[in-house]
Amino acid sequence: AQTVTQSQPEMSVQEAETVTLSCTYDTSENNYYLFWYKQPPSRQMILVIRQEAYKQQNATENRFSVNFQKAAKSFSLKISDSQLGDTAMYFCAFIPSGYALNFGKGTSLLVTP
Amino acid sequence: GAGVSQSPSNKVTEKGKDVELRCDPISGHTALYWYRQSLGQGLEFLIYFQGNSAPDKSGLPSDRFSAERTGGSVSTLTIQRTQQEDSAVYLCASSLWYNSPLHFGNGTRLTVT
Numbered sequence: 462a463q464t465v466t467q468s469q470p471e472m473s474v475q476e477a478e479t480v481t482l483s484c485t486y487d488t489s490e491n492n493y494y495l496f497w498y499k500q501p502p503s504r505q506m507i508l509v510i511r512q513e514a515y516k517q518q519n520a521t522e523n524r525f526s527v528n529f530q531k532a533a534k535s536f537s538l539k540i541s542d543s544q545l546g547d548t549a550m551y552f553c554a555f556i557p558s559g560y561a562l563n564f565g566k567g568t569s570l571l572v573t574p
Numbered sequence: 575g576a577g578v579s580q581s582p583s584n585k586v587t588e589k590g591k592d593v594e595l596r597c598d599p600i601s602g603h604t605a606l607y608w609y610r611q612s613l614g615q616g617l618e619f620l621i622y623f624q625g626n627s628a629p630d631k632s633g634l635p636s637d638r639f640s641a642e643r644t645g646g647s648v649s650t651l652t653i654q655r656t657q658q659e660d661s662a663v664y665l666c667a668s669s670l671w672y673n674s675p676l677h678f679g680n681g682t683r684l685t686v687t
Contacts, residue, residue: 494673496675496676498676504663504680504681505678505680506665506667506676506678508675508676511675513673552616552617554676556672556673558672558673560630561607561619561622561630561632561633562607562619562622562676563619564609564616564617564619565616566615566616567615567616567617
């Protein structure tokens with residue numbers, strides 16, 4: 462079975478601070494892809510960042526970066542200099558070759574002034 | 575260019591009626607997904623189409639649910655004899671290839687009364 466676990470249902474961070482959202486997954490596959498998606502109150506799902514499992518270098522996109530630990534099957538998202546507009550549900554997703562994309566249950570992030 | 579389009583955006587139906595939800599993916603995208611999202615919850619995988627391969631129907635919750643994708647483009651999700659527990663937002667997403675980022679539609683909010 463291919464599963465994705467997000468152990469933090471809710472998190473809160475103050476504006477300008479850094480927050481890390483955790484994600485673990487379970488697979489016996491060696492080739493796969495990992496994603497973080499953001500869903501603000503508008504409901505529109507937005508891609509935040511993407512990581513290929515064969516790449517050792519952690520992906521970064523401006524204030525967003527990941528800590529990918531393949532052996533530990535861990536894929537955490539770090540948001541630096543948090544902004545009010547970062548308030549959203551964050552979903553970790555994982556797709557091994559030949560299978561459908563699996564999402565975690567999400568982490569609700571609230572950025573406070 | 576045009577994104578993923580879903581229609582209708584809202585649907586209210588009586589218990590026991592059949593409903594059809596439509597998804598127009600981005601042109602050229604080979605992969606198409608249907609997900610269901612209940613209020614405040616994560617994304618529940620329903621079905622996955624990849625090119626001309628047989629669809630992965632492993633997420634369909636019962637035989638009242640079915641989906642088809644005609645000509646590798648437009649997809650229709652059909653729910654027969656709707657029940658109140660079918661009330662949710664139904665999201666469609668497409669991607670260029672299986673490991674490409676997903677592009678989501680705005681969803682159809684289904685309410686069964």
